Amino acid sequence: MEVLPIIKGRLGLESINLSHKFREPFFYIEHSQIFISSGCINFTTSGYDNLQPGTYQFPQQHISILLIGPGTSITHDVMRILNNQGTYILAVAEDLTKCYSQPIEPSDFSEIARRQTKYWSNEKSRMRIARLMFEKRFNEKVNDQNIETLRGKEGYRIRAAYSVLGKKYGVNWRVRKFDRKTQIKPIP
Secondary structure: OOOOOOOOOHHHHHOOOOOOOOOEEEEEEEEEEEEEEEEEEEEEEOEEEOOOOOEEOHHHHHHEEEEEEOOEEEEEHHHHHHHHHOEEEEEEEEHOOOOOOOOOOOOOOOHHHHHHHHHHHHHHHHHHHHHHHHHHHOOOOOOOOOHHHHHHHHHHHHHHHHHHHHHHHHHOOEEEEOOOOOOOOOOO
C-alpha cells in the first residue's frame, strides 16, 4: 500500500503535485455553496441523499474531478485553486444525466493527441487497438487481420441484439441496412 505524501502550506497547494493515480476519481456536490474559509475549501449544503445539512471541509487534494450538481455555487478563488492543482470541475444535471462543461487540457499538452496520431497512422498498431477494443467490448478473443471482418462481427451482434429486444418488446424488427454512401435507413 502506497502512502500519500503530506502536503504543507496554505491549502497545501503551492507545491502540490499529487498524481491522479493517488486520487479518488470524483466528488459530487449539489445544493451547496463552495468557498474558502480559514485557509481550507469548504462547502455548506442544505442536505441531499444521506448528507445532513451543514458545513464540511472539502478534500480537494485527493480528487480528480469535482462534479457540481444543481443548486451549487462556487467562488472564483475555489475555481482558481482547483485549476492550479489539476482538479477538473464539471457542471452536471441531476442524477448525472447531462454534462454542461468539459475539462480543458493545458494548451501546452499534446501528448495524448500525438500518441493517438502515432497509433492511428500505423496500420499494425491501428488494427491491434481495434482488436483490443473489440475483445474488451465483447469479451471474446479475435485474431482477424482486417477491420471489415471485425465490423461484420459487430454488425452480426447488433442485429442479433435488435432481434432479441424486438421479440422481448413486441416490435416486428426484420433488418437494418447500412449504406456508407447515404445514411442508415431502417427497412419497414
